[in-house]
Amino acid sequence: MLTIPANMQTALKKNPNQEFRYIIKMGRSKIAADYDASNFYFSSNATFGALNVGITDTSVYPVVPILLNEPQITENLDLREHTSTVGGFSLDLDDNFKFQNPDNSSALEKFSDQLNTYNIYNKDLYIYLWLPGLTNLQTECLAIYQGIVGDIDISDGKVKIAISNSTFKVQKDLPQTLISTSDGFYVPAESIGKPKSLVYGDHPFYYGQDGTLTNITHNQENNLVPTKYLGIDVDGKHMYSIAIHSLDTTNAAQYRAWMYDTNLSRFVKIDTTQVTYTGGIIKVDNLPNLFDYWYPDGTVTDGLSTGLDWYDRTKSCDLNYATFAHAQMTAANAVNDTATYGIDFPAYDGYQDDSAITRINTFGKSYFATSGDPDVFEIDGASATGYGAATLNLYNYVIDASATKAEIATYISVVVRKDLDQAETLDYRVYMIFKEIKYTTTEMFPVFIACKGREYSGTWGARKTAGNLIENPADIIESILRDELGMSTEINTTLFDNVNTELTSWKLAPFIDTQQNSKVLLNKIAEQAMAFIYWDATNKAAMDTFYAANTTDYTFQTNDIQGRPLLYKSPLKDIVNDFTLKYHKGAQGNLQSIISRANSTANTGSQAVYNAVMDMTMDADFISDATTAGLLANHWCKDGATASFWSVLHNVIEFETVDLRGVNFWNAGAFKPILGLELTDIIELHSDWDAIMELYGATWASVQFKIFSITRLPDSLKIKAFSL
Known part of the structure; x- marks a missing residue:
């Protein structure tokens, strides 16, 4: 929720029936030298019109009563597309009212005449909510919007000024x-x-x-x-x-x-x-010098077996590092009992001359344990008894300095032999063997x-440890805002920290090597983390997810809402019950891994419930690990009783409030009036609504809704919210 200034809280507590008004602060600069910057201050409240009566900003400024109607300021989230919009309205100003132009000998001029003195195009515009008795714009009034002045139309005694959101100021091509x-x-x-x-x-x-x-x-x-x-x-x-x-x-x-x-x-x-x-x-x-790796073909060559034997020999060359060939020696074995075999390799497909191949290494994963003497355990003629007695590991058994392509194809021998007549028990395992070919290239x-990738910098302060890897989706987005778009105080760090916590198990690994619009890029990152980034009405970057475990910000009583709320279901076209996720972007741009999901379980699955198959394919090129990919797939399509967000229809409510204070303005000992609600806040309808209208036959009690659209007026809010 928005933080309500203390003096506004006091004024609202004392008199809940006061009339709110907007004060609009519009930037301007002189057209001629010295090009000084200053501001216009407008309102529809005529009490501001007299000379020497105004509002304190950096000093006291007159507020000119030429605003013909109060603008409606709307913020929207498109949940399916993971995009946001804010603003997009116009101001209508009375061009018959004359007021002082301080840069033209304080002459009384219409607003359109003052545009001969001042440039307002592309300047910042701020809208504040004001109550009678408040005198300081910055400390007592509530800032609810920041935008940019656009096109100006002057006709019939009226000036119409288009206002647009100012997020384009941080929309750049990145990198x-x-x-x-x-x-x-x-x-x-x-x-x-x-x-x-x-x-x-x-x-x-x-x-x-x-x-x-x-x-x-x-x-x-x-x-x-x-x-x-x-x-x-x-x-x-x-x-x-x-x-x-x-x-x-x-x-x-x-x-x-x-x-x-x-x-x-x-x-x-x-x-x-x-x-x-x-x-x-x-x-x-x-x-x-370069290193190529060459693997066995999955076959073995039989060798000598006298009193011993190797079992599951092909498991040492099946490209699976979890399975193994094994042999065991016991006290019953006689000296010189032997078991051998060879791991076969295919002919090398290299193009190099033999003179370019300078070395062949044999690597493998093996294990050895003994209750006494090690006896003989050799791989390619080199002892392997020193490897793996305590832990499994990878070892370089042999280095062949006189290498040729023909030698790369020769098999690797594996030998165990009882060497001493002792009563020990020995366990030998070979998991996998492969070769490393060192060669000198003749071209680059x-x-x-x-x-x-990128580390946290010192600009994060105590929130993060400088030098650690950035991989949480919320932090990747914040890093781009900070390090690439130059933002800091314009970031709602509280909301970003909340999303960071919500996405603790999520890891992204994007490399961005072609230019793209920064807002498109940020939306794309958020979409691949079941989150959304948006700019609020005061132009701060904010984040949220679909599942944030928030407490309810406001519970609406029956006399908080004009009439009855409109209740309906989210559209059937938004359902996803057959989902394919492509992820793990390769170095050459291809997506290498796939998850396929179908929510079709009888009685509980969405295909059965909605009698329709709605498929979707998503490219998640910023996800590389299976854990994060699975979490994203769960968000879009999950089978069984615990349905994913997009596998079910959601209840949607839409209404306009009676006022900006509300009956339930005290919440857990804190003053939280309706006017403090903002996009993504959590609301409920009190169970008293059950006597007026039920929630599709169920109670409203404890059902949380998240706001995805909010329109601000000086005396009410229009709200749309979906059930969590």
């Missing part, structure tokens, strides 16, 4: 910073004018040797960040722009630099010793980065 010739000595022409990217969230790559036990993969699905080439520096190194800002993590395990070898049609890792990072810039040595390929 704003473009690559130019100043970014290097030899910036290529094709890079000049491209934007430097914005990168948020986590962009790891667990491929090849860079994975860990829980996430290593042979799959090249990723959300790597593409770079933009900046040319060669004075040392002959190739420079690439990752982002306009510094990054939280680079050049660490899972966060390396990669090239896309177009000859192999896959990503290959750049030798970490040939890469340097400075802020959002990476430099790569000319023709660096496109560079991609696995990294963690």
